[in-house]
Amino acid sequence: METGKHLTITNKGTQKPPGWMVWLWRILRIILGTIFIYASAEKIINPDQFAYAISNYKLLPGELINFFALFLPWMEAVVGIFLIFGLFEWVSLTIFNVLMIVFMAAITISLARGLNISCGCFTSDPNAEKMTWLTLLRDSSILILSLAVYPLLFRLRRPPFLKKQ
C-alpha cells in the first residue's frame, strides 16, 4: 500500500510528509480561497451597496463604514488568492480565521439584538434575503473547516522553533 510506504519513510526520520496529506492541504486551501474570492467579487463591484449593508449592522461608527466597505472585500480577495497559490500560508489562513470569527461575532450580535437585516456575506445587496441562525450555521461550518486544517499546516509547514531537537 502506498500510504504504508510513506509511513515507513517518515518513521525512519526523513521528515517527508505523506503525499495524501500534501494533496489534502492543497485541495482544502483552494476550497477556502475560492470561498473568499467568490464572497468578495460582488462586494468589490458595489462597495457603496456593501457600505449600506455594513451600516445596517449598527456596529461601526459612521466614519469607518466606507473604509471597511472598500478595504474588507479586497482583503478577502487577496487572502483567497494567496491561499489558492499557497503564499504565506500561515498568515493567510490566520487572517481567514480571524475574519470569519469577526463576521460571525457581528452576525451573532445582530441576531441577538433582533435586527432583521441581510448578511452582506456573499452578496452586497442589502435587500437580499434576511439572515437567520442558519447563516451562522453556514459560517460556523466554514470556520470549522478552516480551523481543522491547522493540524495539517503544523505537520506540513512546521515552524522551525517547534521542530523536535
Place this chain on the structure above:
Amino acid sequence: MISLEAKKWIIHQLYGLIIISLLSIFLALSSNSLRKEPVPWIDKPHILKAGDSFPYVPLPTTKMSGDLTYLGLPQNKEMVTIEDIQADLLVLEVLNAFCFPCQTQALSLSKVYKMIEKNPELKGKIKILGVALGNTKEVVEGFMKDYELGFPVIPDPTARGEKIIGPGIHTPFSLFIKRDAQGKLRFVAATHNGAIDDPQTVFRGLVAILKLKPGIANTENLFEKVK
C-alpha cells in the same frame, strides 16, 4: 531564548501580513479611483438631505403612540422599519412637544392630515408619522390630544432619532420619503426645516412632491406661500 530560525520565521510571517494589508489597500484605492463615482473613504455624519437613502432603523411598534393601523404596518410584528409603512409619500415629522415652532407645525399638520384623509385620491398615498425627540410617551399622548393629531407619533425620550437623522438638527424638521428605484419606501425626496403655519401651503407642497418622478429629489423650497 528565541533561536535565529524562529526569528526568521516570525519576520517572514510579519512580511506576509504587511504584504497582504498593503496589497489590499492598494487594490481598494486603485479600484475605487477607477469607479465613475468613487466612494469617499471617510464619510462624516451629516443631516439627511434630499437624495439620501433613509437608514435602516428598527422601530418597536409597542412604543408608538396613536393609530398604527393607519400606517398599514404588518400585524404581530414587534420590530418594523419605515419600509414596512404602506404609503407612496411618508412625511416624517421630527418635533418636540415643548418647542414653539413645533406646536405651530403640529397645528397645520393636524389640518393637513384631515385634508388628506378627506381626499379620496390622496387617502392612503400620503401618510404622516411624527417623532418626538426627548419626549416621553405620557408627554406625547398629551400633546397629541391637545393638537388633535390623527397620525401616530413615536416618543423618543433618549433622542436616538437625532443620531439617525443628523446630529444637531433643529426641530421641527420634516423629511419627505418616497419609494426608491427598488420600490422601497426610503428615498428622501425633500426635507424642510422650520414651521409652516399655512396648511394649504403644506398640502400643495406634498402634492408636488408626490408628483415627482421616482428617484428624483427636490432641493428647491416647495413651501413658499402663494400670495
